[in-house]
Amino acid sequence: METAFSELTMNKQEYTHINLSYLYDIADNDIDFVKEMITDYIIKVPVQFTEMQTVFWERNFEQTHFIAHKIKSAFQFVGAQQLVELARNIERVSETQDIETITQDLAAMEPVVKLVLTELQSELSVL
Amino acid sequence: MKRILIVEDEDLILKALEFRLRRDGYDVIKAKDGRDGLKAIETEMFDLLITDMMLPFNNGLEVVNKAKEMKGKNFPVIVLSNVGLENVVLDAFKLGADDYITKPFSPVELSIRVKRLLNK
Numbered sequence: 528m529e530t531a532f533s534e535l536t537m538n539k540q541e542y543t544h545i546n547l548s549y550l551y552d553i554a555d556n557d558i559d560f561v562k563e564m565i566t567d568y569i570i571k572v573p574v575q576f577t578e579m580q581t582v583f584w585e586r587n588f589e590q591t592h593f594i595a596h597k598i599k600s601a602f603q604f605v606g607a608q609q610l611v612e613l614a615r616n617i618e619r620v621s622e623t624q625d626i627e628t629i630t631q632d633l634a635a636m637e638p639v640v641k642l643v644l645t646e647l648q649s650e651l652s653v654l
Numbered sequence: 655m656k657r658i659l660i661v662e663d664e665d666l667i668l669k670a671l672e673f674r675l676r677r678d679g680y681d682v683i684k685a686k687d688g689r690d691g692l693k694a695i696e697t698e699m700f701d702l703l704i705t706d707m708m709l710p711f712n713n714g715l716e717v718v719n720k721a722k723e724m725k726g727k728n729f730p731v732i733v734l735s736n737v738g739l740e741n742v743v744l745d746a747f748k749l750g751a752d753d754y755i756t757k758p759f760s761p762v763e764l765s766i767r768v769k770r771l772l773n774k
Contacts, residue, residue, distance in 0.1 A: 553670050553761055560673055564666060571665055596708060596736065600664045603758040 540653065542646045544639060546606030553604075562654050564604065565647050572601050576640050579617075583629055591629065592621035607643045610636060656772055657681040659698060661691035661705040661717050662734065667757060671704065674761050675768065688712025695720050702772055704755075706734045707742045715745055722750045730771035734759070 547561075554560045575598050582590035599614040613632045620628045658680050662668040672682045683698050685691040689711035695703070703721045707714035718731055733746045733754045743754050753767050 549758060553674065555674075555677065555761070557673075564669065567665060567669065593708070597664050599736070600757055601666050604666050604670070 540649065542650075544607055544609065544642045545646045545650075546608070547650060549606055550604055558654055562651060565651050565654075568601055568605060569644060569647055569651075572598065573640065573644065575601070576636070580633055583633060586624075586626075588621045588624045592618055595621060602643075605643065605647060607639070609639055610643065613639075655679065655681045656702070657683060657698075657700040658702045658704060658768070659683045659685065659691070659694055659700040661685045661688065661694070661703070661709065661714070663687050663706065663709050667706075667734070667759075671759070671764070674764055678765050678768070680768070688714070688717055691717045692720050695724050702730045702732070702768065704732045704734060704768075707739055707746065708736075715742070715749060718746050718749045718751050730774065732767060732771065 550561060550564055554564070575594060579591060579594040579598060582594060595614045595617040599611055599618065602608075602610040602614060613636045617629055617632050620632075656679075658675055660668060660671050660675075660682060662671065662684075663686050668684060668686065672684060675682050683694060683700055685694045688709035691705060691709065692712055694700075695717070703717070705714045705717045705721075709717070714733060718733065721729055721731055727750055731746075731751045731753075733743060733751045734757055735743045735754055736757050743751075746754070752771055755764060755767060
């Protein structure tokens with residue numbers, strides 16, 4: 528049986544690394560759309576993150592900047608604010624080819640990317 | 655039914671824009687990079703263009719330029735941009751873009767801006 532949207536929003540889980548209010552706002556009561564967006568994120572963002580690591584290891588700063596800019600939008604959708612800030616910083620320092628800062632930021636991002644995925648999977652399981 | 659061409663390479667944004675615009679009663683055509691965007695401008699009939707600025711292959715400025723060249727200077731164009739890309743938005747306005755929306759976009763703002771331009 529389908530769960531009513533109001534019931535779901537009342538029983539919303541508390542998360543540490545994500546805030547899904549923007550996504551629910553965009554979805555405007557359409558739970559299928561929320562599921563689709565979360566599933567898309569779970570499939571695509573880890574691939575995009577690995578691509579960003581790879582292009583940085585290749586010292587391709589133009590692509591690092593480009594992917595950081597793009598992945599930031601995905602983080603914004605799920606309210607992963609810590610990741611938004613790190614991606615924004617990578618985007619900024621890619622322009623000056625600041626290897627040390629990008630290395631630190633990517634290292635800081637990796638565990639949070641995983642935690643965000645875990646929380647999204649948890650949300651998906653109750654939808 | 656009015657048709658809107660969206661040129662956006664970021665999947666989640668493209669999907670969200672399409673969802674909201676269809677909900678508002680528009681038909682939507684999608685292009686996932688600048689090259690496909692230019693091709694769609696040449697081959698498709700549509701009433702409004704929404705384009706990202708930072709796109710693979712051909713950037714948003716080229717897309718805006720092509721739309722104005724092919725469809726006329728009064729053809730409505732909205733550019734999508736992130737905070738920090740204000741200079742690019744200004745360049746888009748110089749090419750004739752009519753409005754802009756900052757990402758992450760507000761669904762209400764999107765509806766209002768699209769409706770305003772289509773009713774001009």
